Each structure stands twice: as structure tokens, then as C-alpha cells.
Amino acid sequence: MQPFTTHTGTALPLDRSDVDTDQIIPAEYLKRIERTGFGPFLFAEWRKDPGFVLNRPAHAGASILVAGPNFGSGSSREHAVWALEDAGFRAVIAPSLADIFRMNCTKVGLLPVRLPPDAVRRLMDAVTGDPTTRVTVDLEAKAVSAPGFHAAFDIDDFTRWRLLEGLDDIGLSLRHEEAITAFEAARPSFLPTATRSG
Amino acid sequence: MTTATTLSQKVWDQHLVHRAEGEPDLLYVDLHLVHEVTSAQAFDGLRLAERTVRRPDLTVATMDHNVPTAPGPEDPVSVRQMEALARNCAEFGIELYPTGHIGQGIVHVIGPQMGLTQPGLVIVCGDSHTSTHGAFGALAFGIGTSEVEHVLATQTLSQPTPGSMAVTVDGDLPPGVTAKDVILGVIARIGTGGGVGHVIEYRGSAIRSLSMEGRMTVCNMSIEAGARAGMVAPDDTTFAYVEGRSHAPKGAAWERALDHWRSLGTDPDAAFDREVRIDAWELTPYVSWGTNPAQTVSIDGAVPDPASFEDPIRRESAERALAYMALRPGTAIRDIRPDTVFIGSCTNSRIEDLRVAADVLRGRRVRDGLRAMVVPGSMLVKAQAEREGLDQVFRAAGFDWRDAGCSMCLGMNPDQLSPGERCASTSNRNFEGRQGKGGRTHLVSPAVAAATAIAGHFCTPADLGIERRAADGG
Numbered sequence: 001m002q003p004f005t006t007h008t009g010t011a012l013p014l015d016r017s018d019v020d021t022d023q024i025i026p027a028e029y030l031k032r033i034e035r036t037g038f039g040p041f042l043f044a045e046w047r048k049d050p051g052f053v054l055n056r057p058a059h060a061g062a063s064i065l066v067a068g069p070n071f072g073s074g075s076s077r078e079h080a081v082w083a084l085e086d087a088g089f090r091a092v093i094a095p096s097l098a099d100i101f102r103m104n105c106t107k108v109g110l111l112p113v114r115l116p117p118d119a120v121r122r123l124m125d126a127v128t129g130d131p132t133t134r135v136t137v138d139l140e141a142k143a144v145s146a147p148g149f150h151a152a153f154d155i156d157d158f159t160r161w162r163l164l165e166g167l168d169d170i171g172l173s174l175r176h177e178e179a180i181t182a183f184e185a186a187r188p189s190f191l192p193t194a195t196r197s198g
Numbered sequence: 199m200t201t202a203t204t205l206s207q208k209v210w211d212q213h214l215v216h217r218a219e220g221e222p223d224l225l226y227v228d229l230h231l232v233h234e235v236t237s238a239q240a241f242d243g244l245r246l247a248e249r250t251v252r253r254p255d256l257t258v259a260t261m262d263h264n265v266p267t268a269p270g271p272e273d274p275v276s277v278r279q280m281e282a283l284a285r286n287c288a289e290f291g292i293e294l295y296p297t298g299h300i301g302q303g304i305v306h307v308i309g310p311q312m313g314l315t316q317p318g319l320v321i322v323c324g325d326s327h328t329s330t331h332g333a334f335g336a337l338a339f340g341i342g343t344s345e346v347e348h349v350l351a352t353q354t355l356s357q358p359t360p361g362s363m364a365v366t367v368d369g370d371l372p373p374g375v376t377a378k379d380v381i382l383g384v385i386a387r388i389g390t391g392g393g394v395g396h397v398i399e400y401r402g403s404a405i406r407s408l409s410m411e412g413r414m415t416v417c418n419m420s421i422e423a424g425a426r427a428g429m430v431a432p433d434d435t436t437f438a439y440v441e442g443r444s445h446a447p448k449g450a451a452w453e454r455a456l457d458h459w460r461s462l463g464t465d466p467d468a469a470f471d472r473e474v475r476i477d478a479w480e481l482t483p484y485v486s487w488g489t490n491p492a493q494t495v496s497i498d499g500a501v502p503d504p505a506s507f508e509d510p511i512r513r514e515s516a517e518r519a520l521a522y523m524a525l526r527p528g529t530a531i532r533d534i535r536p537d538t539v540f541i542g543s544c545t546n547s548r549i550e551d552l553r554v555a556a557d558v559l560r561g562r563r564v565r566d567g568l569r570a571m572v573v574p575g576s577m578l579v580k581a582q583a584e585r586e587g588l589d590q591v592f593r594a595a596g597f598d599w600r601d602a603g604c605s606m607c608l609g610m611n612p613d614q615l616s617p618g619e620r621c622a623s624t625s626n627r628n629f630e631g632r633q634g635k636g637g638r639t640h641l642v643s644p645a646v647a648a649a650t651a652i653a654g655h656f657c658t659p660a661d662l663g664i665e666r667r668a669a670d671g672g
Binding site: 016017018020022023026027028030031032033034035045068069070073074075076077078079081096098099100103104107108156157158159168169170172173174176177179180183184187188189190191192193194195 | 220391422
């Protein structure tokens with residue numbers, strides 16, 4: 001995973017609520033068995049509208065997505081995060097994010113940032129008004145800033161540390177291999193297995 | 199233990215492998231379900247890191263999202279994804295129920311059907327509708343592909359502790375109100391983000407009165423309220439459903455399992471972080487009018503006027519939804535005419551759902567010009583339905599009778615809506631384009647779907663003078 005410490009870039013204002021992962025990447029593009037190459041299909045349907053914010057030249061190269069509440073709802077497809085990452089995004093800022101999407105972000109290294117609704121509104125208006133606005137997302141300081149804008153955000157210490165260091169989650173869990181083995185040895189014998197019938 | 203705890207807390211605590219201050223808990227996973235769409239990159243990750251699957255014996259795979267449900271030309275890209283799953287399962291020693299196997303079906307239908315889904319388990323799958331398995335009193339999470347890889351490698355899942363939320367539905371459900379209507383009613387009340395960060399426990403006499411199929415329908419759509427999982431405490435209905443299934447415990451093991459399962463229910467004085475109460479009599483058959491699953495209204499109602507929403511976010515969302523759905527405010531729901539009726543998906547494709555729909559359709563015909571299809575959730579559900587003659591009822595009524603798969607629930611296989619096509623669907627998501635580009639989805643119960651197929655406009659079986667059987671499912 002790519003570490004995330006601090007990132008400065010321009011932002012894409014996606015002023016919609018309940019943006020589900022079917023919009024972020026429609027199901028027809030989930031058939032790839034590779035982990036890369038999803039960027040061109042990001043918001044594939046909405047993108048067909050020339051007026052869609054992602055198509056506006058002023059927002060080309062944006063690397064921070066600012067969205068409405070309940071971003072990333074619906075399907076668990078990590079492809080949604082891969083598509084955002086592949087299209088150059090490093091952080092998503094919204095008043096609320098769906099649980100599975102947020103979890104997927106933290107596994108990939110796309111920083112999910114929850115800010116109060118009024119702060120998101122002000123940031124949305126600022127980057128809509130001036131698409132060249134430079135926004136900084138600082139994970140060490142747990143703050144988002146832009147000219148005339150500053151907002152602190154919360155993230156649990158463990159996830160923050162993992163993202164700052166870019167640590168492999170599996171490696172971290174395997175530190176507890178002895179505990180896993182001990183747990184397995186104590187599991188009741190009536191529990192089902194896939195291979196045993198009855 | 200002296201502290202009163204909830205069902206979800208009990209199952210959580212019983213699966214704790216590691217807990218430390220300032221870290222997420224490490225939970226043991228009893229059952230990992232795998233399908234073709236969210237697993238290929240996880241297996242690649244294992245190979246890259248030279249890791250193996252820790253417990254192939256606790257891992258089961260099937261093909262469901264991509265599979266065609268009728269003969270026809272196969273999409274080479276889908277075939278490639280299914281072949282990748284077959285190769286990965288062979289390489290890592292995982293039991294696979296591929297297309298053509300009698301055990302194949304929607305991953306959330308085959309787990310319960312085999313008796314693999316049992317009370318008190320932690321179950322995960324790279325699919326958000328894994329919450330379905332919570333109907334048995336299991337703690338069941340949808341996970342992403344990185345987490346799939348983590349579970350394959352470690353048989354554990356690293357998770358922050360969720361909040362607990364009680365949704366209590368008390369009283370008798372009015373006639374014609376089914377499990378699907380219960381969950382649509384719940385989502386309409388708490389919203390698409392109402393359950394975020396929480397595990398919902400569905401409680402109350404109306405939930406207790408549901409069959410296992412009905413409880414699965416309710417738990418299935420917990421994710422549509424944003425919840426991490428949904429659960430129902432196991433009871434005699436649960437035990438009767440599990441008993442005798444191929445992977446259920448037998449003999450002395452069954453007795454030990456029963457003792458354990460009976461201890462799982464929420465303690466009487468346990469407290470939930472959030473509580474929602476709904477009177478069963480307030481519920482009606484629902485039809486969604488918008489593009490998220492909270493945008494629903496009673497079948498007796500009308501398409502709302504966006505201006506009636508005070509919250510600007512909900513108003514704007516309604517405006518966009520009505521434009522996409524090509525609906526006018528004030529239109530009576532019963533005046534809306536779908537082009538297609540789809541009965542299927544992990545929400546409503548079990549045998550009881552098919553029985554309910556067949557009861558409505560028996561001796562009647564689908565409205566001229568309307569496309570209707572029914573897709574059993576598994577090949578075993580299909581075989582059972584055929585033993586009961588339900589396929590004959592569907593075919594005689596003018597429905598297409600298909601093989602098992604996710605089908606028209608999501609636009610990933612040949613079963614799709616065309617742009618502008620309007621569908622009455624028993625599935626779970628009415629998102630833009632979910633059933634095919636430009637398609638317009640109205641979420642309904644199997645009973646309403648079947649009646650609508652006959653009338654050509656949204657309606658209930660009662661509208662057609664059809665009495666419902668007492669034991670109705672989805």
C-alpha cells in the first residue's frame with residue numbers, strides 16, 4: 001500500500017448525496033481480473049454527460065474528491081476505490097462515507113475523510129468557485145486546509161498509523177499467528193466445514 | 199459474564215482472537231464465501247506474497263454474478279473471470295460449486311441451503327449482501343477484496359467494534375405485508391445511512407413471526423440502510439430450518455450446537471446504542487419511486503413532490519431521481535406501468551418467494567407486451583420448485599423460467615434492462631443503471647411483482663381479488 005502522509009492538490013466537487021459504488025464503477029466493468037486499469041471507467045455513466053464535473057477542463061488533474069453525504073454506499077466492490085485511485089485521487093472528503101467503502105479505502109491507501117456537513121459545504125463552494133484552489137489533506141495533523149479554510153478530522157490512531165506507514169494489513173495480523181492457532185485449537189467440534197458433509 | 203450483552207456482542211466476543219487498546223479487534227472467521235467477481239485479485243495477492251489459504255476447509259466458492267441464466271452466446275470476459283475462479287479454487291484446494299453443478303447458485307442462497315449458515319458463526323464474503331446470513335443469528339459482513347485476501351491468508355478479519363442498534367417491529371403484519379415490505383419500511387424510516395457503523399438486531403413479534411426465508415429477506419437489505427450487518431436471534435424456527443441439512447451438525451453434535459445456539463440471544467437487560475420501534479400495523483406493501491432504497495412509498499400512495507422535502511439534500515436527490523425515473527410528482531403508484539417484471543436476486547429468490555409468486559400467478563396470464571422472468575436463487579431451489587410444479591405455473595402465466603444466478607439484480611450478465619425500460623423488481627437496489635444502463639428499477643415484494651405482472655401496473659394480489667396464503671415469505 002502506498003503510504004499517505006500529506007497531500008496537496010486540486011479538488012473535484014461532486015455535489016451529490018448517496019453516490020453509490022454502482023455509479024463510481026458500474027458492474028459491467030468489474031469483469032477484469034487485474035487490480036489496475038479501472039480509472040477510465042470511473043463514473044462511466046455520468047461521464048457521458050459533457051457537463052459532468054469530471055469532464056470540465058477546469059477540474060482536470062484533481063486529486064481530492066469532495067462529495068455529499070453517504071458516499072460509497074451499496075456494493076462492497078473494492079473496484080470503486082481502485083477506479084478512484086487509478087484516476088489519480090488520493091483522498092475523498094464527505095460528511096459521511098459508507099462503512100465498506102471507507103474500509104476498502106484504508107486498505108488501498110485512498111484517505112477517507114469525514115468532515116462536518118457545513119465544512120464540506122464551504123469546501124465544496126470554494127473549489128467550485130475556484131477550481132485552482134489548492135487543498136491540503138494532512139494525515140499527520142489530521143486536518144484539511146485551503147486558503148481561508150481549515151477543518152480538523154478524526155481518524156482512529158491505528159488506521160492513521162497504518163496509512164502513514166503504508167503497512168500491509170495481512171502482515172500486521174500475522175503477528176498474531178500464535179493466537180490464531182490457539183483460537184483454532186479451541187473451536188467446538190460441532191462447527192461446520194465446507195468439505196465435510198454432515 | 200456479569201454484563202448483559204446483545205446477540206451481536208456475544209458472537210463478536212466469542213470470535214476474538216486478539217484485542218488490544220487502540221487497535222481494531224481481530225475476529226476469527228468460521229465461514230468464508232467466495233464468488234468470481236471480488237476474488238481474483240485477492241488470489242493474485244496471495245501468490246505475489248507467497249502466501250496460502252489458511253483454511254480451505256472453511257471456504258466455499260460458487261459462480262453467481264456473471265453467469266448467464268439461459269442458453270446463449272457467452273461473454274468471453276465473464277468466462278475468463280469464471281475460469282480464473284475455477285483455477286484459483288483448484289490451486290488452493292477450495293470447494294467450488296461452478297455453473298452446471300446442482301449446488302451452484304447465489305452465494306447467499308447456497309450457504310443456508312447447505313446448512314453451512316448456522317447461528318453464532320462469523321461469516322464473511324466479498325459481497326455487501328452477506329448480511330443475509332444474519333437471519334440465523336450469525337454475524338455476517340460484506341467485505342472488499344483486500345479483506346478477502348486477508349481472510350484467505352489468516353482466517354481472521356480486523357474490524358473496529360460496531361455499535362449496536364435494535365430495530366423492533368411489534369404486532370401483527372397487516373394482510374399482504376411481507377418481509378420485503380418490512381425491510382423497505384425500515385429503510386424508509388431510518389434512511390440509507392441510518393445503520394452506518396452499527397449491527398442491527400431485528401426484534402419484536404412481527405420479526406419472530408417471519409419464516410427463515412422472510413428473515414433472510416429482511417437481513418439481506420440491512421446494507422441498504424448502511425448497517426455493517428443485520429441479525430435475528432435464533433429460535434425454534436431457525437433450528438427447524440437448519441436441522442437435517444447436509445452440513446448441519448448431527449446426533450450428539452446437534453444437541454451441543456443447540457445448547458450453544460440457545461445461549462446467544464440478547465440478554466433481557468442489555469442496552470443497545472440506538473433503538474428504533476415500528477408498529478407492524480403501520481406497514482403496507484411498498485414500491486420504490488427513486489434511485490436509492492429509502493425512496494419508497496406505500497403502494498396506496500403517489501410519487502412525492504421533491505418540494506415537499508424540507509432537507510435540501512433530500513430534495514435535490516428526489517429531483518434527480520424523478521428525472522432519471524421519468525416520473526411526475528403526484529402520479530399514483532398504481533398508475534405506473536412497468537415494462538418488465540423480475541423475480542429473483544439474493545433478496546427474493548428462495549423457494550418461499552417462488553411459492554408466493556406462483557400462488558398469485560396460478561391460472562392467470564402476464565399482461566400482453568410485458569416481459570416477465572423468474573430466476574431461482576440456486577439450482578436446488580429450481581429443482582425443488584420443479585418438483586412442486588411451480589415452473590409450470592410460471593411458464594403457463596408467461597414468465598421465463600431461468601437457471602440460477604444474480605441475473606437482473608445487477609447489470610453484469612446478459613439479463614439486463616434496456617435504456618428507459620421500467621422494471622418491477624424483487625431485488626435490492628434501485629440505483630441508476632443497476633439493472634442495465636438507463637434502466638428504471640422499482641423495488642417490490644414477490645407478491646406485488648407477480649400481481650403487477652398480471653395487471654400491467656403496480657398492484658397487490660388483493661387488488662386482483664387474490665387471497666394470500668397464511669404462510670407467506672419474502
